[in-house]
Every structure is written in structure tokens, then in C-alpha cells.
Amino acid sequence: MNTTAAATQANVTAATIRTWCRKGVIAATKQAGRWNIDPASLARRIEIGARMSSPSTRYTVTEGTNQYGTTTYTVTRTDGTPAGYGPDKDSAITDFVFLKEEQAETGAAILNALPSGYYVRKHEVRYHRSSINQNHWVWRLAGGDANDPQDVRGDRPLDANKDEAVEYLVRCATQHAAGTADRIAKKAEQDAINAAEATVRAAREAQLAEAHRTKGPLATPRQVDFILQLLARRERTGEGGGFFYGPTDRAGIEEMSKADASTYITSLKGDY
Known part of the structure; x- marks a missing residue:
């Protein structure tokens, strides 16, 4: 798909499509100076954009001032409920306060676009080797079904481009969610096998204990x-x-x- 067709489908300008291609927001390859765009990737980006512009947006950014008089930007919920982003009430966004408006906007956009049950935390990546100069902060993906034996994985730098961060983390969460049912079923099957084997081992140990008692x-x-x-x-x-x-x-x-x-x-x- 070329940039003109992609722009018509996404209802944006061709220049925006080319920017998305350069920044990796959508999957595309360049041949003879022209972008060839992956339709599936474009469809995902359009879906993300629709979620972000939906009137059911749950998170927004409010401006305030901290105790030092510095302007701050806080991610808050639009429906008036506590700003929790996890599956429980203890996951309130107590640390989603930023000095950079762009970071707060990115956080709100990610939370709004993620599938139900998934969220991001502001996470500090710590390095212990002296060759690394400093730690850095990332958006860390979390959540999913509590019964899923496999944790969701996905990080993006706190200063990452908003569209790219949303696209990547939504893709990670969507792929993880797609395999949840199979993983839960396989775990249940393995748990049943383990339980049966444990029963057999217990019976065998009882037999040997009785044999030891008599012999x-x-x-x-x-x-x-x-x-x-x-x-x-x-x-x-x-x-x-x-x-x-x-x-x-x-x-x-x-x-x-x-x-x-x-x-x-x-x-x-x-x-x-």
C-alpha cells in the first residue's frame, strides 16, 4: 500500500503517513524512494487512534503546581473515580505526576488504548554495572488475566514518541491476551498431571514404608x-x-x- 492510499484510509495527510513510516509507528519498507506500507500495521494504528479519540476516554492530563511552585502534569481519570490503573484498588496512580507535559500525555494515551485488564507503570530500570552511567525510566506493561502463568512483557522509554509507545505496548498486550486462554488451559492440564503423579508417588511411598516395616x-x-x-x-x-x-x-x-x-x-x- 502506498502513502496516498494509506492517508485516505487513515484520514490523515500523506506527510503524516511518511512521518509514521520514518518513526516506525507503522510497518513499512522503502523501495525506490517510495514507502510500501503494511496494511495490517496501518489498521492497528487506525484502531489505536480511534480509541484515543473516543468519548469514553478514561484518563486525561490535568495541570497543577507542586509545593515548590513548579508546574506539574498529572494523569487522572475522567469519570471521577480514583485514578487506579491496575486490577485492584491499591494500584492508584500515585506516581503519575510529571514535570513534562509530553510524558503525562503519553501515559494517558497508553492507558486509554490498552486492552481491558492491562496497564502501565512508571518503572525505573536500575543498572548495577559500572560501565552503565545512569538509570532510566520506562513505561512498563503489566496486567492481564490473574490466572495466566505468563507475565506480559513490554517496555518503552518515558520520553518515547507517544504514537510509537502506544502502538508498541498495545501490540504487546494484544498478543499476550490472544494466547492467554491456551496458556491457562495448558497450565490446568499440567497441574492435573502433576496432581495425579503426586498421588501415585504418595501411594508408592506408602507401599515402601509398609514393606520396610515388615522386612x-x-x-x-x-x-x-x-x-x-x-x-x-x-x-x-x-x-x-x-x-x-x-x-x-x-x-x-x-x-x-x-x-x-x-x-x-x-x-x-x-x-x-
Whole structure:
């Protein structure tokens, strides 16, 4: 798709489309001096723009003054409710106060555009290596279904271009949300398998405990492995005989007494 067609579809100027292409707001490649725009990426950008201009906007920016008389810009909710951005009431935007209006506008735009259940926090990235000069702040994506075993990931610098930050973080949240149901289902399936295996292990431990109670010390893991090796060798060579016969599977061998296991080994080796 060329810039003219994209501008008509997005209801913006061709110059705006070219700016979006240069800044990576929409996916596009340049060939022979002309932009070739990915339609799907443009559609996502149009959708984001529609959300941001919707009258149902939940967050806006209000101007104020701090205790030092400096002008501040705070992200607030437009419906009069507490400015919470997370899934619980404890996630109030207590730190969404900025000295730069652009940062506050970006924060409000991101919060307005994200899918339900997702939000951003103002997060400080700390470096511990001396080769890094300083820490920096980012918009960090968070939220999603509480039952999802995989956290959502996505960061953008606090001073990032507003349109680019919104497009990227919305894309991260949308992709994460699309896989939520499958991940939850797989986790539930794995949890069921783990629970069944735990039940089997518990039953086995009870069997061995009872065998130990009646027989005394049981065959050691080394004895069990050695007996299985000797039995496998007999099966390969066709040899047989001996003065002592016992179980041929691991479960049965594990329930033998330590003394019987020793006798079994001697018989299988023919050392008598």
C-alpha cells in the first residue's frame, strides 16, 4: 500500500503517513524512494487512534503546581473515580505526576488504548554495572488475566514518541491476551498431571514404608539398578539358572529386603 492510499484510509495527510513510516509507528519498507506500507500495521494504528479519540476516554492530563511552585502534569481519570490503573484498588496512580507535559500525555494515551485488564507503570530500570552511567525510566506493561502463568512483557522509554509507545505496548498486550486462554488451559492440564503423579508417588511411598516395616531395610538404589542390569544381561545372553529367584521389575525389586537383594545379586552373577 502506498502513502496516498494509506492517508485516505487513515484520514490523515500523506506527510503524516511518511512521518509514521520514518518513526516506525507503522510497518513499512522503502523501495525506490517510495514507502510500501503494511496494511495490517496501518489498521492497528487506525484502531489505536480511534480509541484515543473516543468519548469514553478514561484518563486525561490535568495541570497543577507542586509545593515548590513548579508546574506539574498529572494523569487522572475522567469519570471521577480514583485514578487506579491496575486490577485492584491499591494500584492508584500515585506516581503519575510529571514535570513534562509530553510524558503525562503519553501515559494517558497508553492507558486509554490498552486492552481491558492491562496497564502501565512508571518503572525505573536500575543498572548495577559500572560501565552503565545512569538509570532510566520506562513505561512498563503489566496486567492481564490473574490466572495466566505468563507475565506480559513490554517496555518503552518515558520520553518515547507517544504514537510509537502506544502502538508498541498495545501490540504487546494484544498478543499476550490472544494466547492467554491456551496458556491457562495448558497450565490446568499440567497441574492435573502433576496432581495425579503426586498421588501415585504418595501411594508408592506408602507401599515402601509398609514393606520396610515388615522386612526391615530395603534394597538400596544401587542394588536395584545392579539387579536390573544383571537381568537385562541374562535376557540378551539367554543364560539362566541360579539358586535364588526374585522379581524382574523395578517396583518389585525395590520392595525386597536389603539382605534378599544381596542374595539375588549373588545368584544372578553365579558367584556361588
